[in-house]
Amino acid sequence: MSAAQWRKAMNAGAAAQGWPRQRRAASAPAGAARAEAPAPYADQDAPRWLKWIWERVAARHVFVLAFVLVYPLVATPFFTFQIGAQSLALGLIALSLTFLSGYGGMISLAQMTVAGIAGYMVAILGVSGTAEISLGWPWWVVVPLAIAIATVCGTLIGWLSVRTEGIYTIMITLAIGVAFHYLALQNYSVFNGFQGLQKVYAPTVLGVNWGEPLPFYFLALACALGGYFLVQYLVRTPFGIALQGVRDNPRRMNALGFNVTAHRVAAYAVAGFIAAVGGVLFVWYNSLITPGSIGTSWLINILIIAVLGGMRHPIGPFLGAIVFVLLQNFAIDVFARERFNLVIGGVFLAIVLFSPDGLLGLWAAFRARFANADARSRISPPRPSGRT
Amino acid sequence: MSRFWKWFWGIAIGGPIAVFVVWALASNERLFLVTLLNGLTLASLYFIVAAGFTLVFGLMRNVNLAHGSLYILGGYLGYVVAEQTGFWLVALAAGFLVAAIVGLAMQVSIFRFMQGEDLRQTMVTIGLSIVIADLLLWTFGGQVHQLSPPAWLDGPLRGIPVINAYSKYRLALLPLGIAIGVLLWLFLNRTRVGMLIRAGVDDRGMLSASGVNVNLVFAITFAIGAGLAGFGGVIGAVELSMVPGEDVRLLLASLVVVIVGGMGSVVGAAIGAAILGVAETFGLAYAPTYSVVFTFVILVLVLAFRPRGILGRPA
Numbered sequence: 001m002s003a004a005q006w007r008k009a010m011n012a013g014a015a016a017q018g019w020p021r022q023r024r025a026a027s028a029p030a031g032a033a034r035a036e037a038p039a040p041y042a043d044q045d046a047p048r049w050l051k052w053i054w055e056r057v058a059a060r061h062v063f064v065l066a067f068v069l070v071y072p073l074v075a076t077p078f079f080t081f082q083i084g085a086q087s088l089a090l091g092l093i094a095l096s097l098t099f100l101s102g103y104g105g106m107i108s109l110a111q112m113t114v115a116g117i118a119g120y121m122v123a124i125l126g127v128s129g130t131a132e133i134s135l136g137w138p139w140w141v142v143v144p145l146a147i148a149i150a151t152v153c154g155t156l157i158g159w160l161s162v163r164t165e166g167i168y169t170i171m172i173t174l175a176i177g178v179a180f181h182y183l184a185l186q187n188y189s190v191f192n193g194f195q196g197l198q199k200v201y202a203p204t205v206l207g208v209n210w211g212e213p214l215p216f217y218f219l220a221l222a223c224a225l226g227g228y229f230l231v232q233y234l235v236r237t238p239f240g241i242a243l244q245g246v247r248d249n250p251r252r253m254n255a256l257g258f259n260v261t262a263h264r265v266a267a268y269a270v271a272g273f274i275a276a277v278g279g280v281l282f283v284w285y286n287s288l289i290t291p292g293s294i295g296t297s298w299l300i301n302i303l304i305i306a307v308l309g310g311m312r313h314p315i316g317p318f319l320g321a322i323v324f325v326l327l328q329n330f331a332i333d334v335f336a337r338e339r340f341n342l343v344i345g346g347v348f349l350a351i352v353l354f355s356p357d358g359l360l361g362l363w364a365a366f367r368a369r370f371a372n373a374d375a376r377s378r379i380s381p382p383r384p385s386g387r388t
Numbered sequence: 389m390s391r392f393w394k395w396f397w398g399i400a401i402g403g404p405i406a407v408f409v410v411w412a413l414a415s416n417e418r419l420f421l422v423t424l425l426n427g428l429t430l431a432s433l434y435f436i437v438a439a440g441f442t443l444v445f446g447l448m449r450n451v452n453l454a455h456g457s458l459y460i461l462g463g464y465l466g467y468v469v470a471e472q473t474g475f476w477l478v479a480l481a482a483g484f485l486v487a488a489i490v491g492l493a494m495q496v497s498i499f500r501f502m503q504g505e506d507l508r509q510t511m512v513t514i515g516l517s518i519v520i521a522d523l524l525l526w527t528f529g530g531q532v533h534q535l536s537p538p539a540w541l542d543g544p545l546r547g548i549p550v551i552n553a554y555s556k557y558r559l560a561l562l563p564l565g566i567a568i569g570v571l572l573w574l575f576l577n578r579t580r581v582g583m584l585i586r587a588g589v590d591d592r593g594m595l596s597a598s599g600v601n602v603n604l605v606f607a608i609t610f611a612i613g614a615g616l617a618g619f620g621g622v623i624g625a626v627e628l629s630m631v632p633g634e635d636v637r638l639l640l641a642s643l644v645v646v647i648v649g650g651m652g653s654v655v656g657a658a659i660g661a662a663i664l665g666v667a668e669t670f671g672l673a674y675a676p677t678y679s680v681v682f683t684f685v686i687l688v689l690v691l692a693f694r695p696r697g698i699l700g701r702p703a
Contacts, residue, residue: 107507160688163695167451167506168651171643174453175687178640182680296636300514307511339526345518352511353498 072217081213081285082329087321088220089285092227092278094305094317096271099231102311103240104267105247108161109299110173113180114154114272115279116294120184120191121146122200122280123289129199130192139203147276154272155265162264165250177299185291196290200283211284220281224318227274231314234270243267297341304348310360319359323347401689412674422554423673424666429558431665432565433623437638438645438657439572440616446589446652448606449506450499453513455617456639457520462487462618463625463634464524467533476538476626483622484615491614495607517635525632535625557626564623568616572654585609589652644683648690650697659698 072080093115101107126142128134161172184191191197202211202219210219234240243263245253250260283289292298301324309320324344331343355361412420441455452458462483470479494516502508536542537557544553576582584605587595596602620638621630628634641664649660667686671679690697 160691163691167449167510168647170453170507170510171451171647172687172691175640175643175647176684178636179680179684179687183678183684186676186678186680297518300518303511303514339522341518341522342526345515345522349512349515349519352508352515356508 068221072214077213080217083322083325085213085217085220085281086285087318087325088217088224089278089281090302090305090324091309091318091321092220092224092281093275094302094309094321095224095227095231095314096273096275096278097302097306098309098311098314098317099234099274100267100271101306102313102316103231103235103247104243104264104271106162106264106267107170107303108157108173108268108271109170109303110157110161110177110180111154111271111275112299112302113177113294114150114157114275115282116180116184116289117153118146118150118276118279119200119283119289119293120197121149122283123197124190126200128197130195130197133190133192133197139205143280146280147273150276150279151269151272154275155269158265158268158272162261162268174296174299177294178296181291181295181299184294191291194291196288196293198288200289201287202284211287216284220285223277223281227277228314228318230270230274239263239266301344304344308348308351308358310358312357312360316358316360323359397693418552419673423669425554426558426673427666427669428662429561429565429627429665430669431661432561433620433627434638434641434645434665435565435658435661436568436623437617437620438642438649438661439568439654440613440620441642442646442649442652442654442657443572443585443616444610444613445646448499448609450610451506451510451513452613453510453639454494454517454520455513455614455642456635456637457517457524458487458491458614458617459621459624459638460524460630460632460635461490461520462621463535463630464528464533464621465618466622466625467535467630470535476535476541476622479535480619480622483618485618487618487621488611488615491617492607492611494614495610499610500603500606517639521632521635528630530632533625533630535622535630537626561623561627569654569658576654581605581608644687647697648686650699653697653699656697656699 072084075084093111096114097108097111100111122142124133125135125137125145126139127136157173157176160176161169164172184196185194187193202209202216204210208215210216235244242253242258243266245256246258246260246263253263254260282293286293305320305324306317307320308323309316309318327344327347328340331340351358355365357364409420437455437459441452444450444452444455465486466479466483469482470476473479498512499509502512541557541560543556545556545559546553548554574582576586584595584600585608587600588602588605588609592602595605624630624634624638645657645660645664647660648663649656649658663686664683667682668679671682675682
């Protein structure tokens with residue numbers, strides 16, 4: 001990659017790849033510098049936060065936000081809980097992989113393992129059906145502790161796997177994930193073996209039972225939005241920009257004086273935190289955790305969700321999760337119920353073969369077909385996670 | 389690494405192992421020897437499967453995560469063929485051939501068009517493995533398929549000192565694994581195709597520039613690698629039995645073997661398989677709850693000190 005290409009990649013990466021308004025915002029160095037530059041707005045006296053919102057919020061953002069807020073009020077509890085909340089929880093776990101892979105260039109299959117560790121910690125430290133194992137601590141100790149432990153584990157997994165690159169990372173994280181699955185399967189004193197831990201319910205706080213469909217949906221939505229904006233914010237910080245530089249060319253970043261390993265491990269820590277929050281939600285959603293829920297098929301399902309949606313933008317994993325959950329619940333009615341793997345495997349194969357950027361890639365291609373030549377020039381951002 | 393650290397780690401790792409061997413031999417000689425034999429015979433199955441994996445990776449940088457699916461495909465087909473014909477050797481050949489043909493089809497129809505896109509190829513193999521596993525589950529159901537060994541290898545071999553009796557079939561796996569290793573070595577080092585493959589491992593572009601049809605070399609390698617997986621599947625159908633989920637188990641074993649041994653090296657695969665097979669069976673025999681932890685500790689140790697595996701070279 002030439003120097004010019006690389007600079008372009010850095011700038012494009014900073015703008016979260018190809019969304020017009022955001023690119024305009026990020027091309028200015030910083031907020032302070034922008035204030036001196038001639039602003040493109042007629043009303044110069046508007047407060048800065050209003051301009052900030054005006055720059056970033058488009059009609060589709062308002063539309064999506066309104067939709068996710070109104071959706072549970074009109075949908076049946078089944079759609080709110082099984083489809084909506086599950087998509088949000090799975091999307092959050094897949095978001096951690098999108099962050100790692102789309103912005104850090106590292107594909108880790110162990111993100112579900114991190115989520116599973118958080119789920120197991122919630123079950124072991126909190127209340128579950130197996131009283132001999134669960135410690136029964138209150139939720140406000142359990143949840144932060146579970147997230148902290150899982151984040152530490154995610155960081156350790158990252159520390160091990162950043163020694164490798166590209167496809168090696170996939171293999172090592174897969175091996176780690178499967179090893180933890182077998183550990184949970186074979187160990188009865190802590191993980192309760194094959195049965196896992198049942199009856200892990202969301203707590204009742206402030207008089208609201210957060211396990212009910214509607215409160216749980218909003219809890220998941222709040223976490224998902226938090227994760228989404230965390231990633232959106234992080235990829236513009238100096239850390240996020242440097243991380244994308246590491247993705248595109250680690251040797252150059254090293255030569256520029258950046259600590260490549262530290263950036264990668266930090267990315268794993270952030271991803272571990274996001275996955276841990278998703279894991280806590282997912283264990284409450286299922287109200288149980290078993291070795292099966294961190295088995296190979298789930299490790300790969302998270303990859304499927306992330307790839308299905310597209311790894312260019314943090315909205316991708318949520319799109320992928322919606323498609324995945326819908327397929328899981330409805331597409332199998334067309335075929336036999338137990339042929340779900342065939343359907344999801346086939347869809348995944350089709351996406352990987354024909355649209356490597358997932359649904360977001362399809363959307364970009366769709367827009368390019370109907371938009372003018374200006375839009376055409378934006379839809380070819382640098383490949384994420386490609387080796388240089 | 390300085391001489392001091394070599395000694396330090398040699399003692400730190402070798403010391404506990406030596407103590408364990410002495411203790412195990414003193415307390416129960418027979419258990420130790422049987423476990424060792426079990427470990428080595430399992431290692432020979434691992435080697436056969438992982439050798440194909442490492443061969444494909446070494447040349448094409450293609451991590452074929454559908455390798456476990458090819459293994460189980462070979463196993464099921466071997467089962468069907470053995471039921472129909474009654475000859476285990478025919479089943480062995482059929483397992484090899486069918487897996488090789490499926491691998492060839494994968495290479496010719498898909499991977500040829502994504503040369504150099506490692507991650508995309510890997511994802512395609514993940515998709516393929518899901519589809520193949522589900523198709524096999526559909527065809528053969530979830531129950532256990534166990535292939536019986538041929539009559540001349542059935543039953544135990546008696547009269548061995550200390551151990552008394554040991555399964556003939558498992559014992560036969562040991563020379564078989566060694567023979568396959570030697571054949572593979574001869575093929576890679578003494579034949580023209582083998583030389584082309586090794587040249588491709590070292591420098592694909594240069595090989596292509598010297599007028600060799602690289603696509604043909606790739607296709608042959610992929611067919612052999614896939615075929616070895618199917619061959620291993622028929623062997624494993626007798627030794628371990630066939631159930632859905634075995635594909636993942638063998639895939640994991642292959643991954644660990646090649647990570648420990650070093651990607652792309654057949655000798656590395658042999659070393660990795662020996663370490664993994666022995667560690668796994670000793671774990672099962674002496675500390676059943678934590679057997680998988682041993683595998684993991686080995687992986688971590690190797691990664692910490694030799695990130696590219698024992699015999700790995702920089703890519």
